[in-house]
Amino acid sequence: MPEKHKTLPFNGRTLHYRVEGRDNTQTVVLLHGFLQNLSVWSALSLRLMHFFRVVSIDLPGHGYSDSYNNDCHSMDFISRCINEVLITEGITDCVIIGHSWGGYAALTYAENFEYNVKGIGLLHSVAMPDSEEKKQQRLKVCEEMRKHRPNFVLEFIPSLFAQCNQAVLSHEIEEIKEQALDITTEAIIAAQMGMMRRSSSIYFLSRTTVPVMFIYGKQDNRIPLEVATAMATVPAYSQLLLLDNVAHMSHLENPSAVTRWIANFVMTCYNKNGACDNLTLIG
Numbered sequence: 001m002p003e004k005h006k007t008l009p010f011n012g013r014t015l016h017y018r019v020e021g022r023d024n025t026q027t028v029v030l031l032h033g034f035l036q037n038l039s040v041w042s043a044l045s046l047r048l049m050h051f052f053r054v055v056s057i058d059l060p061g062h063g064y065s066d067s068y069n070n071d072c073h074s075m076d077f078i079s080r081c082i083n084e085v086l087i088t089e090g091i092t093d094c095v096i097i098g099h100s101w102g103g104y105a106a107l108t109y110a111e112n113f114e115y116n117v118k119g120i121g122l123l124h125s126v127a128m129p130d131s132e133e134k135k136q137q138r139l140k141v142c143e144e145m146r147k148h149r150p151n152f153v154l155e156f157i158p159s160l161f162a163q164c165n166q167a168v169l170s171h172e173i174e175e176i177k178e179q180a181l182d183i184t185t186e187a188i189i190a191a192q193m194g195m196m197r198r199s200s201s202i203y204f205l206s207r208t209t210v211p212v213m214f215i216y217g218k219q220d221n222r223i224p225l226e227v228a229t230a231m232a233t234v235p236a237y238s239q240l241l242l243l244d245n246v247a248h249m250s251h252l253e254n255p256s257a258v259t260r261w262i263a264n265f266v267m268t269c270y271n272k273n274g275a276c277d278n279l280t281l282i283g
Contacts, residue, residue, distance in 0.1 A: 004018070005017065005018055005038075005058075005064055006018065006019065008084060008085055008088055010081060010084050011068060013066035013067075013068055014064075014065065014066050015057070015058065015060075015065045015066070015081055015084070015085060016038075016057075016058040016063055016064035016065045017038065017055060017056060017057040017058065017085050018038055018045075018054075018055070018056050018057075019053065019054070019055050019089060020045050020046075020049040020053070020054045020056075021048070021049030021050065021051070021052055021053045021054050022053055023053075024049075024051060024052050024053045025053070026051075026052045026053065026095075026266060026267075026270045027052065027053045027054075027055060027091050027093065027094040027095070028048060028052045028053070028054050028055070028094065028095050028096075028097060028262070028266055029055045029056075029057070029082065029086070029094045029095070029096040029097065029106075030044070030045070030054065030055070030056040030057075030097055030098075030102075031056075031057060031059060031082070031096070031097065031098035031099065031101075031102030031103070031105050031106055032056070032057075032058075032059065032062070032063075032099055032101075032102050033099040033100035033101050033102055033124075033160075033248075034100060034101040034191055034192075034195075035062070035153065035156065035157065035176070035180040035183060035188070036062065036099075036176060036179070036180070037058050037062050037063025037064070037179055038056035038057060038058050038063055039063070039179070040099075040176065040251070040252070041054075041056045041251070043252075043255055044251055044255060044258065044259050044262070047259045047263075048259065048262065048263060048266075051263060052263075052266055053091075055085065055086070055089065055091070055094070057081070057082060057085055059073075059078060059081070059101070059102065059105065059191075060073045060077070060078060060081060060187070060190070060191075061073060061183060061184065061186070061187025061188070061190055061191060062183055062187065062191070063179075065081075067184060067186055067187040067190060068190075069190050070186040070189070070190060071189075071190060071193060072190055072193035072194050072197060073187075073190040073191055073193075073194040074194045074197065074198075075104055075105055075107075075108035075194055075195075075198045075199075076108060076112065077194075078105045078108065078109075078194070079105060079108040079109040079111075079112045079113070080112075082096075082105065082109045083109065083112075083113055083116075086116065091116075092116060093116055093117070093118050094116060094117065094118060095117075095118050095119040095120070095121065095265070095266045095269045095270075096109055096110060096117055096119075096120055096121070097120075097121030097122075097123065097213070097262065098121070098122060098123065098125060099123040099124060099125065099249075099251065100123070100124050100125050100248065101125075101191060101195060102123075102125070103122040103123060103124070103125020103126070104125060104195060104198055104201075106120055106121070106122065106125075107120065107122070107125075107127060107201040107204065107205075108198070108201070110204070110208070110210070111201060111204045114208070114210075117210055118210060118269040118270060119210050119211045119212070119213065119265060119266065119268070119269030120208070120210060120211075120212045120213070121212075121213040121214075121215070121262065121265060122212070122213065122214050122215070122231070123215045123250060123251060123258070124215070124216060124217065124220060124222070124223060124248045124249075124250065126223060126227060126231055127200065127201035127202050127204070127205050127231065127234065128200055128201075128202060129198055129199060129200045130195065130196050130198070134196075135196050138192045138193070138195065138196040139196070141188075141192055142188075142189045142192050142193070145185045145188050145189055145192075146185060146189075149185050149188070150181060153177060153180045153181055153183075154177055154181075156180075157173055157176050157177045157180060158173055160247060160248040160249050161173060161247050161248070161249050161252075161253060162217065162219040162245055162246055162247040162253060163219075164219075164245050165245065165246075165247070165253045169252060169253065172252055202234060205231075205234045205235050206234050206235070208235060208236070209236060209237075210237075210269070211235075211237045211238070211239065211265065211268060211269050212235040212237065212238045212239075213238070213239045213240075213241075213261070213262070213265045214228065214231055214232045214238060214239065214240045214241070215240075215241045215243070215250050215258060215261065216228035216240075216241070216242055216243070216250075217242075217243050217246030217247045217248060217249075217250050217253065218242055218243060218244050218245075218246065219244075219245065219246060219247045220246070220247045220248045221247065221248075222248055223248075225242070228240070228242065229242075239261075239265060239268075241257070241258075241261050243257060243258075
């Protein structure tokens with residue numbers, strides 16, 4: 001069974017996280033996306049925990065983790081939060097995987113603590129900084145948050161899913177909506193500003209020697225296919241999975257493919273012979 005949330009005092013506030021499969025030695029760290037929390041990984045964690053130690057973290061201001069700064073949760077600050085969790089758990093190496101906003105955090109953690117990283121996984125995330133157009137869009141989101149936060153949240157969450165999946169995943173979408181409505185306006189703005197101000201990670205990706213995994217959806221209107229495929233050409237060693245009938249939430253839209261891909265990738269990063277081609281993922 002999944003373990004309950006754990007708490008960690010940090011900088012006068014509290015971070016929440018979960019550790020599952022703790023008897024395993026290889027570690028996967030999962031970082032959720034914007035307006036979500038660690039529960040979005042629950043089904044995937046249940047499968048992976050039989051083979052790996054799985055650490056999932058509520059990023060600042062999301063889930064049960066406190067908000068630290070009403071202005072900006074920078075990527076560097078979030079990477080320090082991640083590091084504190086891993087130090088507390090005595091974890092000295094991991095494969096770090098992030099979805100969207102969590103992917104930006106995963107890259108920054110890998111840059112700042114590269115000696116701890118066996119591999120990097122990016123789900124629907126990129127290494128480039130925001131364009132000027134994207135920065136303006138984020139500022140508009142912040143303004144919308146101040147005026148009509150509930151309306152924005154209720155419209156934003158379904159747009160993350162391919163149209164063909166919205167009916168079958170209606171329960172999951174409603175659950176994410178309810179959880180997102182509990183996030184404060186200040187925390188939402190702090191996340192947007194942190195994304196807007198992040199630096200490029202392209203140079204880091206080009207020089208890192210660890211494997212990098214990319215997963216994208218062919219129906220994702222936030223990341224064009226040409227950008228997705230270009231990302232995969234940057235690292236020295238990369239794996240790219242493009243999924244049909246998937247938009248921005250592959251771990252919910254096609255969980256079986258994503259789980260198996262991640263399991264194979266983690267085993268590759270830890271140099272285990274024979275990846276998970278014939279692995280029975282329980283749960």
